[in-house]
Amino acid sequence: xxxxxxxxxxxxxxxxxxxWLAENGKGGQRTRYRDDGSGIARYREWRGVEDTFQDYTxxxxxxxxxxxxxAKDPIKVMKGIxxxxxxxxxxxxxxxxxxxxxxxxxxxxxIANIHGNAxxxxxxxxxxxxxxxxxxLGGGEMTDKMIGLDETIPPLFTAGFxxxxxxxxxxxxxxxxxxxxxxxxxxxxxVAESYGLAPDVCSRCSxxxxxxxxxAFPVFGKLVLSTNQPCNASEATSMFQRRRFxxxxxxxxxxxxxxxxxxxxxxxxxxxELRQAIQKIEEVYDVKYDWNALFEKAKNMNHQNQxxxxxxxxFATPYSPLSGINExxxxxxxxxxxxxxxxxxxxxxxxVIGIMRQAVRDKYVPYKGKTRxxxxxxGPSAMYYTDFPTWAQNCWGIDIVLNMDSTxxxxxxxxxxxxxxxxxxxxxxxxxxxxxxxxxxxDNVNAVWEWANRLNCDMVICNDNVACKGMxxxxxxxxxxxxxxxxxxxxxxxxxEDCRTIPRKEIRKAINDYMSIVMGEEPLxxxxxxxxxxxxx
Amino acid sequence: MQDLKYTLYFETLLEEANxxxxxxxxxxxxxxxxxxxxxxPETLLNxxxxxxxxxxxxNCSQTPIGDYYLTNRNCPYTRAILERAVEGSYNYLxxxxxxxxxxxxxxxxxxxxxIAPVKHDPFVTTIIDAPLKSDRAALVYYMNELRDKxxxxxxxxxxxxxxxxxxxxxxxxxEVSAIITExxxxxxxxxxxxxxxxxHLIQLVSEVCPHRLILPYLRETLExxxxxxxxxxxxxxxxxxxxxxxxxxxxxxxxxxxxxxxVVGDRYCFGSVPSREHLDVRDxxxxxxxxxxxxxxxxxxxxFMSEDKIDQRTDVLEAMVKEYKAxxxxxxxxxxxxxxxxxxxxxxHILSEERGIPTCQIExxxxxxxxxxxxxxxxxxxxxxxxxxxxxxxxxxxx
Numbered sequence: 001x002x003x004x005x006x007x008x009x010x011x012x013x014x015x016x017x018x019x020w021l022a023e024n025g026k027g028g029q030r031t032r033y034r035d036d037g038s039g040i041a042r043y044r045e046w047r048g049v050e051d052t053f054q055d056y057t058x059x060x061x062x063x064x065x066x067x068x069x070x071a072k073d074p075i076k077v078m079k080g081i082x083x084x085x086x087x088x089x090x091x092x093x094x095x096x097x098x099x100x101x102x103x104x105x106x107x108x109x110x111i112a113n114i115h116g117n118a119x120x121x122x123x124x125x126x127x128x129x130x131x132x133x134x135x136x137l138g139g140g141e142m143t144d145k146m147i148g149l150d151e152t153i154p155p156l157f158t159a160g161f162x163x164x165x166x167x168x169x170x171x172x173x174x175x176x177x178x179x180x181x182x183x184x185x186x187x188x189x190x191v192a193e194s195y196g197l198a199p200d201v202c203s204r205c206s207x208x209x210x211x212x213x214x215x216a217f218p219v220f221g222k223l224v225l226s227t228n229q230p231c232n233a234s235e236a237t238s239m240f241q242r243r244r245f246x247x248x249x250x251x252x253x254x255x256x257x258x259x260x261x262x263x264x265x266x267x268x269x270x271x272x273e274l275r276q277a278i279q280k281i282e283e284v285y286d287v288k289y290d291w292n293a294l295f296e297k298a299k300n301m302n303h304q305n306q307x308x309x310x311x312x313x314x315f316a317t318p319y320s321p322l323s324g325i326n327e328x329x330x331x332x333x334x335x336x337x338x339x340x341x342x343x344x345x346x347x348x349x350x351x352v353i354g355i356m357r358q359a360v361r362d363k364y365v366p367y368k369g370k371t372r373x374x375x376x377x378x379g380p381s382a383m384y385y386t387d388f389p390t391w392a393q394n395c396w397g398i399d400i401v402l403n404m405d406s407t408x409x410x411x412x413x414x415x416x417x418x419x420x421x422x423x424x425x426x427x428x429x430x431x432x433x434x435x436x437x438x439x440x441x442x443d444n445v446n447a448v449w450e451w452a453n454r455l456n457c458d459m460v461i462c463n464d465n466v467a468c469k470g471m472x473x474x475x476x477x478x479x480x481x482x483x484x485x486x487x488x489x490x491x492x493x494x495x496x497e498d499c500r501t502i503p504r505k506e507i508r509k510a511i512n513d514y515m516s517i518v519m520g521e522e523p524l525x526x527x528x529x530x531x532x533x534x535x536x537x
Numbered sequence: 538m539q540d541l542k543y544t545l546y547f548e549t550l551l552e553e554a555n556x557x558x559x560x561x562x563x564x565x566x567x568x569x570x571x572x573x574x575x576x577x578p579e580t581l582l583n584x585x586x587x588x589x590x591x592x593x594x595x596n597c598s599q600t601p602i603g604d605y606y607l608t609n610r611n612c613p614y615t616r617a618i619l620e621r622a623v624e625g626s627y628n629y630l631x632x633x634x635x636x637x638x639x640x641x642x643x644x645x646x647x648x649x650x651x652i653a654p655v656k657h658d659p660f661v662t663t664i665i666d667a668p669l670k671s672d673r674a675a676l677v678y679y680m681n682e683l684r685d686k687x688x689x690x691x692x693x694x695x696x697x698x699x700x701x702x703x704x705x706x707x708x709x710x711x712e713v714s715a716i717i718t719e720x721x722x723x724x725x726x727x728x729x730x731x732x733x734x735x736x737h738l739i740q741l742v743s744e745v746c747p748h749r750l751i752l753p754y755l756r757e758t759l760e761x762x763x764x765x766x767x768x769x770x771x772x773x774x775x776x777x778x779x780x781x782x783x784x785x786x787x788x789x790x791x792x793x794x795x796x797x798x799x800v801v802g803d804r805y806c807f808g809s810v811p812s813r814e815h816l817d818v819r820d821x822x823x824x825x826x827x828x829x830x831x832x833x834x835x836x837x838x839x840x841f842m843s844e845d846k847i848d849q850r851t852d853v854l855e856a857m858v859k860e861y862k863a864x865x866x867x868x869x870x871x872x873x874x875x876x877x878x879x880x881x882x883x884x885x886h887i888l889s890e891e892r893g894i895p896t897c898q899i900e901x902x903x904x905x906x907x908x909x910x911x912x913x914x915x916x917x918x919x920x921x922x923x924x925x926x927x928x929x930x931x932x933x934x935x936x
Contacts, residue, residue, distance in 0.1 A: 476606045
């Protein structure tokens with residue numbers, strides 16, 4: 001009876017379902033949006049009774065997390081919104097979550113909302129913690145027990161300081177928030193450029209520099225660990241940031257890793273650097289490193305990585321309901337931000353791998369079987385176009401099976417011997433965000449074909465960050481390799497965090513042109529081929 | 538002043554990488570070892586039977602092949618080097634020792650292996666990972682990298698890399714450095730007897746020519762400058778230090794001097810600071826360790842991240858301003874250079890706002906395109922320095 005009622009309602013309301021509209025040539029995903037480029041939808045996506053109910057429940061859960069953050073310390077949160085330009089951008093989070101999971105149904109949506117809730121939960125917890133302890137907003141009980149980390153330093157090693165709390169400096173003001181609101185970082189980039197910084201440097205680091213010049217970093221802790229991860233511009237921007245931190249009475253310590261991270265010499269150096277960074281924290285905070293505390297969190301990380309390795313096996317099959325931005329955004333948060341510190345993410349992983357195993361058993365075909373190409377997304381992606389993989393799936397049936405950054409450190413960490421753990425941690429930490437395959441030599445970049453073969457991809461989409469000197473330097477070699485090996489290969493131009501240089505529409509055009517001109521294919525959803533979202537969050 | 542005897546000859550030597558002296562040395566059986574960056578100690582490449590060749594791409598105005606491989610959004614120096622490599626300009630080399638100092642350089646050097654543009658047998662390419670700090674751990678890493686990727690490879694070419702050979706290389710380094718330093722010191726005079734352009738030529742030939750063949754010319758030039766009569770009145774309006782990245786075109790220095798400046802100090806990648814400091818072997822140090830320590834200590838690369846090295850960059854510039862009695866500093870960065878884009882802005886801020894030293898920031902291509910715009914900038918800067926001096930001393934031109 002229940003199924004019949006649901007089926008009746010689904011049938012009656014199908015004209016509001018963009019997937020049905022696209023299938024029947026009556027519209028598509030963009031039908032429900034206003035035509036003014038604002039990216040504002042006139043109504044929420046109708047996904048059928050069950051999926052809409054599930055999605056709405058997840059939406060309410062996100063609302064609950066945000067409400068809890070505000071309720072915990074309403075004054076600091078309000079002060080934070082007043083003080084920091086970037087805080088305002090987080091208000092676009094709801095639109096962001098809706099945008100990245102657009103068109104998802106069934107098990108893809110189940111996993112997406114499990115992940116989405118976990119991401120919102122951890123971000124609200126961390127934003128709340130930072131604001132509560134921000135000296136500028138009055139400080140809190142943890143203010144002097146916090147360590148500032150460059151956002152690209154994997155924080156697992158700080159688990160050995162259970163009485164301290166390590167927080168990434170740039171993640172909230174510049175990095176994650178760019179995913180949510182594409183119009184924030186251009187402001188900080190302009191600040192840096194008006195100070196004299198060349199416009200051809202990496203926009204992520206330019207934005208970080210702008211945050212430093214604009215004095216928009218939250219203020220906490222006694223020490224900030226800067227780093228050379230992932231690349232040249234990161235090293236360079238730290239020069240500006242350290243001056244700002246010093247001005248706030250916070251010491252800076254450069255915690256560097258070997259750039260050539262696959263060599264014996266490099267690993268030894270990174271290990272020594274890690275040892276020294278631990279010593280530095282011990283000195284500054286007058287605490288002793290607790291290896292047992294590290295081992296406990298390392299077990300979490302190992303568990304996550306074991307599941308990750310199993311996920312890769314499932315990604316190689318046609319039955320994975322996890323892919324695209326759903327996979328990469330969660331992985332990014334889980335690896336780069338959580339990094340074993342939060343057991344809750346183990347529960348999430350257990351739940352998700354359960355769904356994936358069942359999908360394989362059921363031979364479940366995701367995206368209603370509309371996938372035409374399986375693509376590996378290589379190179380660092382545009383932060384201001386997080387929903388690109390979703391668009392590629394909905395418009396052209398290109399399933400982004402895996403993203404380069406999802407291959408970050410996945411070696412297991414010894415949980416008994418400190419010396420071995422240090423070595424494992426060094427190897428693990430060297431393979432961080434935007435780094436594992438983007439720097440350290442041609443072989444690391446050239447590994448793309450092995451990955452693509454392993455995951456049964458027929459296509460490689462290579463992010464072409466126009467300001468990334470390292471990846472620019474392998475342009476022709478990659479193209480020639482693709483030709484030799486017979487992969488469909490597309491360069492996807494973008495400017496990482498500056499949506500003005502190459503807007504989302506132009507990014508889409510690269511795929512549109514390739515799919516229509518080179519591949520001679522028709523879009524799955526014609527409303528997604530050419531639309532304006534320049535003004536959208 | 539009367540022209541130096543070898544000015545024209547030095548200019549000719551700088552017209553191409555495979556110049557007359559390089560060809561002569563190779564014909565006589567010496568092995569040519571190429572490098573791009575100060576992270577590769579020149580001294581390690583000047584062993585008995587080898588000579589170092591710091592790669593330049595003179596007169597390279599178009600880089601279609603470099604653009605194809607590295608894109609036109611990348612460092613123009615690296616594109617020009619790759620262009621020249623594919624054209625066959627470096628076919629005299631037996632090796633290229635690269636450094637992962639910056640991504641652009643590293644990628645360019647990788648192409649020496651991937652597309653094998655150098656037609657020479659044998660030819661090897663290695664790339665060291667360059668440390669970002671100067672502490673003991675960084676030195677050990679630097680030594681391991683240089684030992685495995687430079688010294689070992691040189692030995693494979695049949696070259697003696699023993700302590701004795703390294704000591705001979707250190708002696709050679711110190712002799713060249715002593716000559717260049719003494720020549721450079723004439724720029725400290727109130728009325729310098731060597732121009733910035735001439736010094737740039739001299740410094741460059743010492744980096745791109747086999748030392749044993751260029752040394753006689755350098756010695757003779759030093760003697761000539763010692764006895765040189767300066768112009769009765771200085772032909773410049775301001776003294777400046779030139780700082781920046783890969784400035785290997787003496788025409789750039791000439792352009793700056795045509796605008797009324799006298800370049801009295803050179804603190805850039807192909808300059809004498811750093812590169813022509815005396816190299817000491819301390820007690821309990823092997824010659825190899827001494828070389829590595831020296832190059833790490835003196836290295837002023839804009840990529841260093843530790844506080845001592847960051848401060849060293851501006852401290853050295855400030856000290857040079859005092860030592861060479863400079864009126865200001867010109868800080869150059871090459872287009873698409875991440876490190877110098879940042880360091881130019883920051884050093885300029887520190888020097889001008891915190892240390893009261895006038896600075897001029899410019900961005901340029903590898904070649905002298907946009908010379909007109911640069912001329913305007915330089916003229917305005919020199920005029921500004923002159924006005925400042927007039928305001929403080931009442932004196933116009935340098936006396």
